[in-house]
Amino acid sequence: MQVKAAIAEFTAAPCGPSCVTCPIHERAVCARCDTRYLECLETVKYYRRYEAGQVVVWAGDEMDFVASIVRGVATLTRMLDDGRIQMVGLLMPSDFLGRPGHRVATYTVTATSDLELCCFRRQPFEKMMRDDHRISSRLLEMTLDELDAAREWLLLLGRKSAREKIASFLSILARRQAVLDGEDPQGRMHLELPLSREAMSDYLGLTIETVSRQMTALKRDGLIELSGKRGVILSDFDSLVLEGGTDGDAVMLS
Amino acid sequence: MQVKAAIAEFTAAPCGPSCVTCPIHERAVCARCDTRYLECLETVKYYRRYEAGQVVVWAGDEMDFVASIVRGVATLTRMLDDGRIQMVGLLMPSDFLGRPGHRVATYTVTATSDLELCCFRRQPFEKMMRDDHRISSRLLEMTLDELDAAREWLLLLGRKSAREKIASFLSILARRQAVLDGEDPQGRMHLELPLSREAMSDYLGLTIETVSRQMTALKRDGLIELSGKRGVILSDFDSLVLEGGTDGDAVMLS
DNA sequence: CGCCCATTTGACGCATCTCAAAACGAGTGG
DNA sequence: CCACTCGTTTTGAGATGCGTCAAATGGGCG
Numbered sequence: 001m002q003v004k005a006a007i008a009e010f011t012a013a014p015c016g017p018s019c020v021t022c023p024i025h026e027r028a029v030c031a032r033c034d035t036r037y038l039e040c041l042e043t044v045k046y047y048r049r050y051e052a053g054q055v056v057v058w059a060g061d062e063m064d065f066v067a068s069i070v071r072g073v074a075t076l077t078r079m080l081d082d083g084r085i086q087m088v089g090l091l092m093p094s095d096f097l098g099r100p101g102h103r104v105a106t107y108t109v110t111a112t113s114d115l116e117l118c119c120f121r122r123q124p125f126e127k128m129m130r131d132d133h134r135i136s137s138r139l140l141e142m143t144l145d146e147l148d149a150a151r152e153w154l155l156l157l158g159r160k161s162a163r164e165k166i167a168s169f170l171s172i173l174a175r176r177q178a179v180l181d182g183e184d185p186q187g188r189m190h191l192e193l194p195l196s197r198e199a200m201s202d203y204l205g206l207t208i209e210t211v212s213r214q215m216t217a218l219k220r221d222g223l224i225e226l227s228g229k230r231g232v233i234l235s236d237f238d239s240l241v242l243e244g245g246t247d248g249d250a251v252m253l254s
Numbered sequence: 255m256q257v258k259a260a261i262a263e264f265t266a267a268p269c270g271p272s273c274v275t276c277p278i279h280e281r282a283v284c285a286r287c288d289t290r291y292l293e294c295l296e297t298v299k300y301y302r303r304y305e306a307g308q309v310v311v312w313a314g315d316e317m318d319f320v321a322s323i324v325r326g327v328a329t330l331t332r333m334l335d336d337g338r339i340q341m342v343g344l345l346m347p348s349d350f351l352g353r354p355g356h357r358v359a360t361y362t363v364t365a366t367s368d369l370e371l372c373c374f375r376r377q378p379f380e381k382m383m384r385d386d387h388r389i390s391s392r393l394l395e396m397t398l399d400e401l402d403a404a405r406e407w408l409l410l411l412g413r414k415s416a417r418e419k420i421a422s423f424l425s426i427l428a429r430r431q432a433v434l435d436g437e438d439p440q441g442r443m444h445l446e447l448p449l450s451r452e453a454m455s456d457y458l459g460l461t462i463e464t465v466s467r468q469m470t471a472l473k474r475d476g477l478i479e480l481s482g483k484r485g486v487i488l489s490d491f492d493s494l495v496l497e498g499g500t501d502g503d504a505v506m507l508s
Numbered sequence: 509c510g511c512c513c514a515t516t517t518g519a520c521g522c523a524t525c526t527c528a529a530a531a532c533g534a535g536t537g538g
Numbered sequence: 539c540c541a542c543t544c545g546t547t548t549t550g551a552g553a554t555g556c557g558t559c560a561a562a563t564g565g566g567c568g
Contacts, residue, residue: 078408078409080409080414080500081499082499084413086409086413087408088405088408088409089405099398101398106402107405136394137390139394140390143397143401144353144397146401147397147400147404148360150405150408151330151342151343151404152332154332154407154408154411155332155340157408157412157459158458159338159459162523196547197546197548198546204412205411205412205413206525207524208547209526209547210525212547212548213524213548213549215547216549228533229532229533229546229547245334245338246334246335415556416555416556450514451515460556462514463515463516463517463556463557463559464555464557465515467517469516470516470517482565483514483515483566509568510567510568511568512565512567512568513565514563516561516564517561517563519558519559520557520558520559521556521558521559522555522557522558523554523555523556524553524556525552525553525555526551526552526554527551527553528549528550528551529550529551530547531546531547531548531549532545532548533547534543534546536541536542536543536544537540537541537542537543538540538542
């Protein structure tokens with residue numbers, strides 16, 4: 001599915017749920033807003049939904065909004081001239097989408113599961129960033145976290161073996177899942193992969209065949225069990241982290 | 255030089271040059287400060303010098319300052335348990351070093367050429383970020399740029415061949431050099447590499463031998479000429495960019 | 509001049525890619 | 539309820555780009 005022809009259709013909910021009951025309010029870009037600006041955000045926000053597989057924006061297209069991921073998973077991808085694809089971002093609930101100040105999208109954004117966005121029109125959002133220091137300060141923090149994650153990813157792509165890449169990837173997903181659930185990642189864990197094998201290979205800089213072979217190898221070695229296409233059970237979180245070479249340890253230091 | 259034993263010694267210049275005549279003032283984190291805060295920065299800043307090869311901080315160490323690169327080049331690196339190294343950041347003049355809010359360094363910082371830093375003690379700098387919106391807003395912008403660069407780097411590590419990696423790397427250096435000189439990168443260009451072959455291999459996720467072989471190959475094919483260990487002449491900037499698969503095009507879109 | 513270290517060159521092995529086919533699972537219609 | 543289809547995933551066999559190990563070259567400096 002190198003280039004998916006599906007054009008993004010969406011349903012706009014002009015009057016979405018309230019920010020107060022919003023499931024991502026604690027962690028999203030709006031997390032630190034005081035009541036006054038939260039009310040203001042409330043008036044300019046709107047929701048969009050995408051089905052799994054739909055493209056949200058193409059690299060090079062204009063994007064007139066920025067957004068928080070409310071539900072589901074989206075990917076950012078870059079493509080070389082001859083069609084080779086690399087994923088460069090994996091957005092999960094509470095993550096921020098878009099770049100304030102840039103009208104043109106640098107990456108292709110795709111929904112890999114059913115996706116719900118809380119969108120803000122660019123102009124009003126940029127104005128609010130100027131007015132309420134808390135928004136841009138939270139965005140700075142989130143961007144610095146993204147940068148650290150990207151650097152961890154560089155280490156993975158540059159120096160890890162296929163087996164280590166898979167193990168690291170599963171650890172990362174498990175950790176993010178646990179954080180979202182407000183738990184500590186440990187012991188036996190259930191995981192529902194939000195990505196196809198192809199998307200995994202785009203994340204890891206591998207081919208789909210190598211991903212499949214290494215998943216089988218990890219299963220053979222008792223580190224994971226597979227249940228259906230997307231289900232994975234990690235026999236032991238710490239063992240898997242070990243198998244990945246070194247993961248996130250440095251990022252965890254505060 | 256997996257682990258260089260050299261402990262960072264430095265000379266502190268308590269009263270450095272003035273911000274007004276500072277060569278990086280236009281582009282650094284302080285670029286947008288108004289006069290009042292610039293004067294304030296002036297009182298808390300201090301300079302440090304490192305010789306080529308010295309380590310500025312080790313990953314895991316406390317770092318009580320943040321800094322702007324004034325002169326020279328520094329690298330950020332991460333290491334796996336068994337010693338494999340990956341570079342995850344390449345800092346050039348006007349770039350920012352350190353993470354406000356984090357006391358412990360996540361990456362090992364090394365001077366790869368003689369290096370001059372304009373340092374700010376963490377606490378006063380963080381206070382000033384809170385007081386002067388312009389500092390944190392400039393830092394946000396710089397961090398977003400870094401994130402885009404890191405994502406370009408992900409594409410390079412994940413999907414490019416050794417030859418494309420080298421070509422891309424040289425293009426990136428040439429482009430950054432040109433930007434710093436306020437010129438457009440094009441045609442025949444002279445380049446003085448700020449990195450050893452080993453550092454290049456750490457940047458590109460290759461071995462030193464492969465880097466060397468591909469440099470030779472690019473020379474054989476007339477794309478570059480070598481003059482001494484660090485000197486490179488790009489026969490034609492655009493040809494080299496082409497050889498790199500696709501470089502920075504997307505990042506250049508505004 | 510001679511030593512030291514960075515770089516280049518060479519020969520060989522292996523991890524991952526490529527191409528191809530089989531297996532599997534989900535959805536559809538008879 | 540089963541047969542069929544289509545897309546995804548797994549498995550297999552062979553090719554290759556890059557890594558590994560080892561030696562040669564070369565430039566800089568005492």
